[in-house]
Amino acid sequence: MQRFAITHAALFTVDPQDRVIPDGTVLVEDGRIVAVGPAESIEIPADTVVIDSGGKRAVLPGLVDAHSHSSLMRGVTENMPLMEWLPYYQLEHRALTEEDAYHSARLCYLEALKGGTTCVMDMFRFMDRCADAAGELGLRVNLAPYVADQPGKDFFSTREENKRLIRTHHGSQSGRIQVWMGLEHLFYCSEDAYRDAVRCQQDYGVRIHTHACEQREEEDAVLKHFGRRSIGMLDHYGLLGEKTLLAHCVWLDDDEIKRLADTGTSIAHCPISNAKLASGVARTPDMLAAGINLGLGTDGPVCNNSLDLFEEMKFASLIQKATRLDARALPADQVLRMATIGGAKALGLDGEIGSIEIGKKADLVMLDLGAPNLTPHEVTHAGGNLLWNLVFAARGSNVTHVWVDGRCLIEEGRSTQVDEGHVVATAQTCGLSLYERCRALDHLRVDMI
Numbered sequence: 001m002q003r004f005a006i007t008h009a010a011l012f013t014v015d016p017q018d019r020v021i022p023d024g025t026v027l028v029e030d031g032r033i034v035a036v037g038p039a040e041s042i043e044i045p046a047d048t049v050v051i052d053s054g055g056k057r058a059v060l061p062g063l064v065d066a067h068s069h070s071s072l073m074r075g076v077t078e079n080m081p082l083m084e085w086l087p088y089y090q091l092e093h094r095a096l097t098e099e100d101a102y103h104s105a106r107l108c109y110l111e112a113l114k115g116g117t118t119c120v121m122d123m124f125r126f127m128d129r130c131a132d133a134a135g136e137l138g139l140r141v142n143l144a145p146y147v148a149d150q151p152g153k154d155f156f157s158t159r160e161e162n163k164r165l166i167r168t169h170h171g172s173q174s175g176r177i178q179v180w181m182g183l184e185h186l187f188y189c190s191e192d193a194y195r196d197a198v199r200c201q202q203d204y205g206v207r208i209h210t211h212a213c214e215q216r217e218e219e220d221a222v223l224k225h226f227g228r229r230s231i232g233m234l235d236h237y238g239l240l241g242e243k244t245l246l247a248h249c250v251w252l253d254d255d256e257i258k259r260l261a262d263t264g265t266s267i268a269h270c271p272i273s274n275a276k277l278a279s280g281v282a283r284t285p286d287m288l289a290a291g292i293n294l295g296l297g298t299d300g301p302v303c304n305n306s307l308d309l310f311e312e313m314k315f316a317s318l319i320q321k322a323t324r325l326d327a328r329a330l331p332a333d334q335v336l337r338m339a340t341i342g343g344a345k346a347l348g349l350d351g352e353i354g355s356i357e358i359g360k361k362a363d364l365v366m367l368d369l370g371a372p373n374l375t376p377h378e379v380t381h382a383g384g385n386l387l388w389n390l391v392f393a394a395r396g397s398n399v400t401h402v403w404v405d406g407r408c409l410i411e412e413g414r415s416t417q418v419d420e421g422h423v424v425a426t427a428q429t430c431g432l433s434l435y436e437r438c439r440a441l442d443h444l445r446v447d448m449i
């Protein structure tokens, strides 16, 4: 039996009571949490490996990136609104090779892990190679291939490829790999593709991930083309429900918010991407008030440009306070829930991860409280100033240790699994080659709408 304990840490459990334990211990056996509570109340068996944080570290559930796209295209297409940006993004996919996909995933998964993200929903291509990358690093990933079947979109994945990936990889790597039916967007996929995805949801017991209602211009075009708005169309296709995760949903009206709440459909909220691509500000406080489950997503390096969920949490809160002229909008505890248990629920994994509770998998993140940006810190059972500073001051670079399934993948800020220098160097070479190949395809760039 593999057993370790983290002792004398500030534990932010994000359990149903949002319990904060100022001087806490968590005991892990064979990858699962078997005890959590005040340090003096937990009996530690004799042969346990003890990581004594001496009151200088905080421990959180691993963060969940509920919507991302692996990529090497960082900072390349800037200063563009979504509809102008998408044709450039498509060039990446015309040029992308299997090797590019692998190096993209390795780089992004390494960045995610080092920043405290233990689970990623990745929508990308050649996803068997993404699974290889996740296996090397030890990250928990949900793979949703970019499926498209409309004319001119033949460079994306096919439904058959998606189904094959389900058969070969769903539940692999001790359950750390989950495969979804991925659908790019209403303009990329036929009615048949959506209905087939719903059938696969039933046949294979998998979930569905797609983009929806990201931008106003897009929403107008959907209405003009289909005679219904995005949520109405997806509802018409039978897609809404507890096993569906929609990315963005920026331009929802009141009826659509109610419909998503009633059907139990989750949303991956991506506030930095929505701001960068001038898509708008999602109505997150209204969504939460209606009972919609929200996860938090980075949307990947192309439209973020960072994969740091600490940054995403801060921005998610601030953009609501600023645009609503309401300093009480989206407080720290709500945002932390979105980045942990909310994301886990959006992925159907809330029974296994997303909080520090007995029986759950030990996906844990530890931060150094000795850093200048987290000092002074005061931890109380209500969180103290540390709760606010974890959301508004912490950075991924404050993360010292990361465990997934109880395995220590990041130790004192470095990967225990891969040669980081090699991952970065190969991504650098591969990225510059991809940029060249994209530029050579510029004549194939076509308008979106």
Ligand SMILES: [Zn+2]
Pocket: 067, 068, 069, 211, 247, 299
């Ligand atoms: Zn996206």
